[in-house]
Amino acid sequence: MFSFANYGELLQLVQNSVIAGAVLGIVGGLIGVFVMQRDMAFAVHGISELSFAGAAAALLLGVNVVAGSLVGSLIAAVIIGVLGSKARDRNSIIGVLMPFGLGLGILFLALYQGRTANKFGLLTGQIVSVDDPQLIWLIVISIVVLLGLGIMWRPLSFDSLDADVASARGVPTRAVSLTFMLLLGLMVAVSVQIIGALLVLALLVTPAAAAMRVSASPILVPILSMLFGFVSAVGGILLALGGSLPISPYITTISFAIYLVCRLIEARRTKTRSFRPSGETVAVAA
Numbered sequence: 001m002f003s004f005a006n007y008g009e010l011l012q013l014v015q016n017s018v019i020a021g022a023v024l025g026i027v028g029g030l031i032g033v034f035v036m037q038r039d040m041a042f043a044v045h046g047i048s049e050l051s052f053a054g055a056a057a058a059l060l061l062g063v064n065v066v067a068g069s070l071v072g073s074l075i076a077a078v079i080i081g082v083l084g085s086k087a088r089d090r091n092s093i094i095g096v097l098m099p100f101g102l103g104l105g106i107l108f109l110a111l112y113q114g115r116t117a118n119k120f121g122l123l124t125g126q127i128v129s130v131d132d133p134q135l136i137w138l139i140v141i142s143i144v145v146l147l148g149l150g151i152m153w154r155p156l157s158f159d160s161l162d163a164d165v166a167s168a169r170g171v172p173t174r175a176v177s178l179t180f181m182l183l184l185g186l187m188v189a190v191s192v193q194i195i196g197a198l199l200v201l202a203l204l205v206t207p208a209a210a211a212m213r214v215s216a217s218p219i220l221v222p223i224l225s226m227l228f229g230f231v232s233a234v235g236g237i238l239l240a241l242g243g244s245l246p247i248s249p250y251i252t253t254i255s256f257a258i259y260l261v262c263r264l265i266e267a268r269r270t271k272t273r274s275f276r277p278s279g280e281t282v283a284v285a286a
Contacts, residue, residue: 017237022234024190025226030146036205041201051076054073069189072101076101078178127237127248137193156180210228210259231258232255
């Protein structure tokens, strides 16, 4: 199942892929913490569908696919950010956007007469063939996202934990929410180009969800999330070089395995805390 012959030579051929995976894992893990705190995992999938539609339209028109993906993501981010200030409104808007974006993307791909691999790559990504321009796009956008998160870290954290109190304290919650959605849209757009529209959740949601199972620390959770994202992305690439399967299943499997381990750790801690040293059972909130 695994063969590591000529592994060093293969590794040199995918240096860009390893760098892209590392960047995606770290930045995706960081922004994923706020995605989970704001209960917006569903929004990631909704944005990815519009990003997919934009990329498919660009492919059909013969223009830059990354630019098309960015346009689709930012349109979705603005719509969700402006109209979905409340969770119920946001979920209904995302539920409408997702099938619309997916339908448009499939329509554009059906009209596209080029290579089948290009079509499939929009759904599952092309991380094994990341070229220099794609890597530059990824690094530049990731820097923009990191700078944006750094500038608005405190108000964003406050708004994510309790939007009503944050608004009462003078935090411009609407502007913070819209800015965060734009940053999320940028990150989703480049992620779609690398790991595909179907697998974005594996790096933008699962690492943060796992980290929040084992810690509630505002410092440790982002660190763990970035670490989990990095291990999932880079580990999946390194394993795939010696395997016979595409890279994506390795990335998603590692990410899911980390989440399961964190769930087990959480369950074990909860069970341990539910018993006093004397053996008497006490109620512990889940």
